[in-house]
Structures are given as C-alpha cells and as structure tokens.
Amino acid sequence: MTTQAEHERAVVDAVPTGLFIGGRWRPAASGAVFEVEDPSVARPLRTVADADAADALDALSAAHAAQESWAAHPPRERGEILRRSYELIHTRIDDLALLMTLEMGKPLAEARGEVAYAAEFFRWFAEEAVRIDGGYAVSPDGKDRLLVMRRPVGPALLITPWNFPLAMGTRKIGPAVAAGCTMIVKPAEQTPLSMLMLAGIMAEAGLPDGVLNVITTSRPGAVVEPLMRDGRVRKVSFTGSTAVGRLLIAQSAQEVLRVSLELGGNAPFIVCEDADLDAAVDGAVQAKMRNIGEACTAANRLYVHAGVADEFARRLARRMGGMAVGRGTEPGVEVGPLIDEDGRGKVRELVGQALDGGAKALTGAESPPGEGYYYAPTVLVDVPADAALLHEEIFGPVAPVIAFDDEDEVIAAANATPYGLVSYLFTENLRRAFRISERLDTGMIGLNKGVVSNPAAPFGGVKQSGLGREGGRAGVEEFLETRYLAMPSP
Template identity: 70%
Template sequence: MSTPSSPSYPSAAEVLAAVPKKLYIAGSWSDAAGGGTMPVDDPATGEVLCEVADAAPADGQRALTAAEDAQEKWAATAPRARSEILRRAYELITERADALAALMTAEMGKPLAEARGEAAYAAEFFRWFSEEAVRIEGGFSTLPDGRNRMLLMRRPVGPCLLITPWNFPLAMGTRKIGPAIAAGCTMVLKPAPQTPLSSLALAGILAEAGLPAGVLNVLTTSRAGEVVEPLLTGGHVRKLSFTGSTQVGRTLLAQCAPAVVRTSMELGGNAPFIVFEDADLDAAVEGAMTAKMRNMGEACTAANRFFVHSSVAAEFADRLARRMGALEVGPGSRPGVDVGPLIDRAGRTKVEELVADAVARGAEVLVGGSTPEGPGCFYPPTVLTGVSPASRLMETEIFGPVAAVLTFDDEDEVVATANSTEWGLVGYVFTQDLNRSLRVSERLEVGMVGLNTGLVSNPAAPFGGVKQSGLGREGGRVGIDEFLEYKYVAVPV
C-alpha cells in the first residue's frame, strides 16, 4: 500500500498521549502488582518523558498463564487466519509510520528519518511472515524398511518468552512476534526498560488487527532478573528468543538449562570491515557510512574494526573523516539532524573511555573525539587512525559513532585478525576481485557478510551469527523454524 511522499510527524506529546502506559495481559491493559511504575527518559535532554507500569514477578506469572491458556486454541487457528492478522498489522504500521517514528525518536533518540525507516523495516517482518504462515509444510513417505509410513508434522513449540533490545525497539519486536504468530505460538514480550513505548504501541496495533486475547502479552519492567528467571525455570515457557549482549545471553542460557528451554539468541558483534587495495573507494566509503553510522553506531551489525590495505588507508580514512565530520549532531526530532544522542549516560561514558584508551595507545583523532557540552547523551562521529591492536575497542563492541582504522598488507593476515574474536555476527568485504570476494567471504567466521555493501539486514534473509554472537536465525524462510517442532508419526503399511 502507498505511503505518504512527505512525512508529517506528530509531536512527542501527541504520540506519548496515544500510547497506553500499562501492562498488556490477556487482552487487557492493567497496572503492575502493587502499582509500581518506572520512568522513560528522553536521551536528547535527560528529562523524563512519562511513567509506565513496572511489572513485578507476579505480573510475569500472570502473563505466562494468559499465554498458556490461549495456546491450544491459537495453535488450532487456521494458518490463513494467522496470516491475515499479520497482514492487517503490516498495513496499520505502514499507515502510522510517522507516528511510530516520532515515538521511537522520543524514547531512544534516533533521527526521525531513520526512525521512519525502521517503521517500514518493522512492518516488512509482518508482511513476510504473513506469507510464511500458509507455507508450513510437513511430509509423507514410506520408510526404507518398508514396514512403516512416515507422517511428518510441524507444530508450534508453545508459549514463548521474547526479550528485545532498545536500539531497534519496533523492528526487534516484529522480527520475533511475526514468526511466533505465523507458527501458532503464544507469547510474553519483555521490551528493554529504556524503550517500552514502541512495544506497547505494537500491542495495541496487533489487538486492532484482530490478534486474540492472550496470544501476545507485554511486560514492561525494570526488574528483568526477578521477572524473567522464574518464567524460564518454571517449565512452562517452551521457547526463549533473546536479542542483547553476549554477557546477558550467557546468563539466560544458564537459566534455560533446568527446564531445557529451546533458545534462539542474537548477541553481540565485533564486525570487521575489510577494504582491499582494489576496492572501489566510493563504494567502500559509502558502505562504511552505512555500516558504522546506522542508528548512531548502536547496532550489533555496526562495523567495529576497519582494516584497510596500507596502499589506500590514508585516502579512505581522510574521505571517511570528511563524510562523518559533515554529519549534524542534535536531537533526533530536529529537522536536518543526522546523528541523535546515544541511549544513556552509561553508553556515552563507555564510548568516551574506549576512545581515550585508543588515543593513549597512540591513535590519532581525525575528526570528533570529544564530548560536547550541554544536556543529552550526544557524542560526535569520530574517526581514529593508527589504532593499536591492543586498544580496548578492538575487543569490545563500541556501540557508538566511532570508526577505528588499522592497516594491513596480506590477505591471510587480515582474515586471521578479523577472526581473532569471540564474536562472529557479520563482516564486510570490499574488493573487485571475484575470486577473492568469495574466498574471503567463506573464510570469515561470521554468520553474514556484506560484500561491497554496508547493509545486510533484510526480513527475507536469515539474520544471525556464529561463535558467541548467538544461536539460530531470525527472518528469511528459516525464521519460522525457530518456533516450530517436528512430530513424526509411524503408520504401518
């Protein structure tokens, strides 16, 4: 369906007034047990936008019970009916993209144009999985010994716990909710405490699209450990889908072990961005801007370590610094702003410390590198050259607008260095040599490669990593498999 050619964004006050601030359980909006609330801050000013319900452990159990009660009937719902709900939700998100963008900008800071892009991206997951809902297939065959026929069924795994991060508050919700709905699973969604409003708005959209009560339940809470652990260890959640840090992922895996909860996890990244001597530098710089500056660098797919062949490193770094230095920093709601604030003070302090460490080890600052005065959690786009391999930012997910440039001369050397990390989510390769492009793509220990492009995310592609960057895949034709089980029935011949 068509979208307006010229966005018309409502004010933050308008979108905040339209979003419920309560828990969404069993199809109803309710207060948290004990009436507790938590603040939602504006990272551009540090001021409190509003208060939302702060769920307690009892609310978690109530939400899970609602999901369990709805599971059998929802699993028996016709695939086409599930598909149509997702399609209607896709249309509603598309129609309300401007308002959803304004909401995301208010609660996490990204510029309005980028937030609107996320709204479109989020909607596409519902459209994609609306199409996958009617394509869940089993099988039928005679077994090799000829004694039995094999009937193969696909069934939903059951009630799911979905935990989403703050950096893409709408799209990470639809990327998990979409396949769960398509597969016939009920859900408890726990969004990040920094960005609960997008998830609450999404719950309202799905209810309007016809999703039955209890299929989706939303818990906003500042006490994730207290609320989540009892759900995972109690034996009633059958699936956990988590996007967040590797450290938290390890904790959740341990909590899943006693009840053998099925898991899929999209964890941290430390993406290498490799520019060979024959690369098209125009394409490489453009790709670097996309891979580094998407969402102010607060993305697990963000390019972290820039390895540039020594013959083109100076020109690449200079061109990248000019591009990044020309970006306008400010509140995401202000027209013309390219780079909004980081999510909070802790996030900005981490970036400051990583840059200071690199400079102390000999790095040169080409642009940026110093924190501006005034309110908000702003940090300027920064390019560093002469970065020591011993710098902390080489082994830490930066999650900020900082590009660290190192040089190399040998393919084997750069591949080995790129792989020398516990993470393996995505890598970027720029070269015009076809054989080398395929060879290096195969050798990189990552789940995704951007070959002469800085953007890999797409609802139609399987998203996920290897090593400590996660388990399983989201999106693409395989995304729904994470929410389905196989059942084999032996039938005598």
C-alpha cells in the same frame, strides 16, 4: 496551531502505559511505575507500569491458556492478522517513528526506516504462515508409513533490546504468530513505548486475547528468571549482550528450553586495494553510523589496505565529521544522542584509552556541550593493537581505521575475536571476494554493501554472537517442533 512540543506530547500521551495481559491493559499489581527517559534532553518522557514476578506469571498464564486454541487457528487467518498489522503499522508510521525517536534518540528519518523495516517482518511471515508443511513416506522395508508434522513449540518468551525497539520485536513476534505460538514480550526498559503501541495495533488487527502479552519492567532479571523456571514457557528468544545471553542459556537448562539468541558483535570491515573507494566510504558510513553506531552489526574494526588506507581515512573523516549532530526531531539531523550516560561513558573511555595508547583522531573524539547524551562522530588512525575498542563492541559513532598489507594478515585479524555476527568486504575482484568470504568466520557477510539486514534473509551469527536465525525461512523454523507419526502400511 499545534506546536512541535505539543504534537510530541500528544503522541506520547496516546500510548497505553499499562501491562498488556490477556488482551487487556492493566497496571502492575503493586501499582509501581518507572520513568522512560528522552536521551536527547536527559529528562523523563513518560512513566509506565513496572511489572514484578507475579505480573509476569499472570502474563504467562494468559499465554498458556490461549496456546491450544491459537495453535489450532487456521494458518491463513494467522497470516491475515499479520498482514493487517503490517498495513496498520504503515498508517501509523509517522507516530511510531516520532515515538521511537523520542524514547531512543535516532534521527526521525532513520526511525521511519526502522518502522518500515519492522513492518516487513509481518508481511514476510504472513506469507510463511501458510507454507508450514510436513512429509509422508514409505519406510524402507515397506511395512510402515512415516508421517512428519510440524507443530508450534508453545508459549514463547521474547526479550527485545533498546536499540531497535520495533524491528527486533516484529522479527520475533512475526514468526511466533505464523507458527501458532503464544508469547510474552519483555521490551527493554529504556524503550518500551514502541512495543506498547505495537501491542495495541495487533489487537486492533484481530489478534486473539492472550496470544501477545507485554510486560514492562525496570527489574528484568527478577521478572525473567521466574518465567524461565516455569515449565509452561517452552521457548526463549533474546536479542542483547553476550553476557546476558550466557545467563539465559544457563537458566534455560533447567527446563530444557528451545533457545534463540542474537548477541554481541565485533564486525570487521575490510577494504581491499582494488575496492571502489567511494563505494567503500559510503558502505563504511552505513555500517558504522546506522543507529548512531549502537548496533550489533556496526562496523567495529575498519581494516583498509595500506595502499589506500590514508585516503580512505581522510574521506571517511570528512564524511563523518560533516554529519549534523542533534535532537532527532530536528530537520537535517543525522546523528542523535546515545541511549544514556552509561553508554556515552563507555564510548568516552574506549576512545580515551586508544588516544592514550598513541591513536590519533582525525575528527571527533569529544562530547558536544549541552544537555543530552551526545558524542561526536569520530575517526581514529594509528590505533594500537591492544586498544580495547578493537576487542569489544564500541556501540557508538567511532570508526578505528587499521592498515593491513596482505589477505592472510587481515583474515587472521578479522577472525581473532570470540564474536562472529557479520563481516563487510569491499573488493572489485570476484575471485578475491569468494576467497576471503569463505574464510571469514561470521554468520553474515556484506559484499560491497554496508547493510545486510533483510526480512527475507536468515539473520544470525556464530561463536559468541548467538544461536539460531531470525528472518527468512529459518525464522519460523525456530518456533516449530517436528513430530513423527508411525503407522502400519494399509
């Protein structure tokens, strides 16, 4: 009988660990490799090929060579490839989820949820592939006919983060395939295995050689910059930190690339005095603890009306304090490890600074003993206004609760950030819901909901939370150019 450890090893060992270029697996030209770590035990999980700039340019050459034929590929067949990929993902959901848990740390049940969510992007964009249209019009003076056509942008560089290693990939790959763009995918060095497995699935689904190329590297800056400077890349899509996003915008200027960026967040979670408190606590747990708090959409500042703030904080502390912490593969575990020691160290520092400033912890505020990068779910009250964790992403299971007295006060506080990805609002008053929602300066709002992500909806933010949208009808638009053809009237 196979043990759990043997099963885990078999799943990990089945994943190709080379570079995927031009439809073939190959080692890095230098032969270099780097280690992928299991954050639950702080030990190496697998080694993968460590690409350099020459490998990246080989991947770009493969994408460039395939672009013309792929752009001419029938839209229906592009959609069918995505549909077959969607179906294959569901046949491998258990292995993909286990792989994600081992390389990233999230509990297995949550990893299964991400795999299903990731697959939905392929189903959605499979249907969008045949709905790309144009237009025909008579010019106002009647002398010309005006034809508008859509065409793929061209080879795209897709850079994905470690916190949602599969879903952030399919959210970019799906519309690129639907639009007829070839691509080079650079997954995060912490979590490349999920993307490598996905590349094999898409090849099995019939994706032509060179359309999808995957390069893994421990030196992202040295690999990405030459691609950005090469005129054959025409589009870059990045999910990650605002600091790196700014750098990519600067690098994209030389070749005037189309840019889509989904960057940092500092999400306010507002609970009005008339809110359903049970629903608000449930929503807060979802918005805060999804992905162990390591999400740009995570509730970062919980503003609760003074009339219900104490009760809300007590209920939230009871819920979060009762969540099981441990290795994501263990039954009943709800909170896995953070991604690495740097991530945990940042959470410790932010909580420590808030406590030194007068905040009180109702639960948590400590790291459990033992191996792995764990941090206990934490609820803080009496948080000083200058605490750093109110002004930057926590990226961990920490919920600071701040009391407020009136709408103007909480709206001003919610908007007092350079970020604008998502807000959450809980109220039973419809007029108040619209009134506050219209004044919140974010790209998305969860009204009486703790999760806003949906493949059919445009995901993205304003201000320093990014440019462009992913998902929904807007998602494929990011990979299309508009061409206008003028001709004389017949």
